[in-house]
Amino acid sequence: MSTAIDGKAILVTGANRGIGQAMVTEALRRGASRVYAGTRQPYAHPDPRVTTLALDITDEEQVRAAAAQVGSLDILVNNAGVFLFDDLTDRGALEQHLAVNLFGTYRMIQAFLPALIESGGDIINNVSVASLAPIPVTPAYSVSKAAAFSLTQSLRMLLAARGVRVHAVLTGPVDTDMVRDLDIPKTPPLSVAQGIFDGVENGEEDIFPDPMSATFADVARQVLAPETGGDHGRLGRRRLQHGDHQGVPGESRTRRRAVGGHHAHAPPPRRRPIRARARHPARLSRPARRPVRDLGRQRRIARPPELVPQPQGQPEDHR
């Protein structure tokens, strides 16, 4: 089932900048009736449909007050997140990532679930391709995003019976403050916001909203759901509306590329032999045995260079 954005009430966390700000802009452009912009900073928006909420997602009281203020809601966008360079030697860094990226997201879902069940709504969790393959310079972030992705998958199964759809956004590098010190190709936030809402409107469960993340989609579906031919409807919930990944009318270009199809009558994509399949994702997630700089030369298969970003300096904590 798909969800049109037009006429919907939407809440976006971390809405004052980056992808969150772009999602507010795009939601308004697609005709959302009400947009709640959750921010930790004072924030004002010129559009009368936007209501600002003081919302630190680690603050139980603020989250509860926001849920009481909002009342009815169709779409919850869990976008707020932190990203710090670390090497897993500091437990505090891991806890900080988990507090926001996992437990903050969980807290928001708990607080807004009654409203979303009432509306038969959608939850959009902005995770990351780091959920699938750790980023070497920030394993704590990767752990938190992998956990948030797992949370998303579990809730998707648990909430389906209650009429709530739960989407994971497996975002690649985006041109925001979060990764401004990484000298890698990045997608503009507005384009990512459009990719996310396209995915939701097309009923996609796992959304790959940018060109880099789309290159992961084929590998992801084979690893995550080989028993269903890689369809994202896991555990037997095969989504027939996507056919055999050959594209359906109205399906986004990203989705078609992501699921490996090109046009409605293309033959089903050839499954990779087990050896090749195992090599691809495993290599991405193994710790580097050589200096990061040499990783690109080890790869036998094409892989986007931005997976091994070279830090240009320690970014500040955006919290």
Ligand SMILES: NC(=O)c1ccc[n+]([C@@H]2O[C@H](COP(=O)([O-])OP(=O)(O)OC[C@H]3O[C@@H](n4cnc5c(N)ncnc54)[C@H](OP(=O)(O)O)[C@@H]3O)[C@@H](O)[C@H]2O)c1
């Ligand atoms: N940029 C990328 O390359 C990329 C790639 C994959 C996934 N993502 C994910 O996309 C999401 C948005 O990232 P972005 O690139 O837009 O980052 P960003 O520009 O750094 O913005 C992060 C947003 O999250 C908010 N935030 C942080 N901690 C919060 C908390 N405890 N409570 C409420 N809000 C909080 C920030 O608020 P303040 O302004 O108050 O700090 C800010 O609005 C994140 O979940 C991130 O992990 C980003």
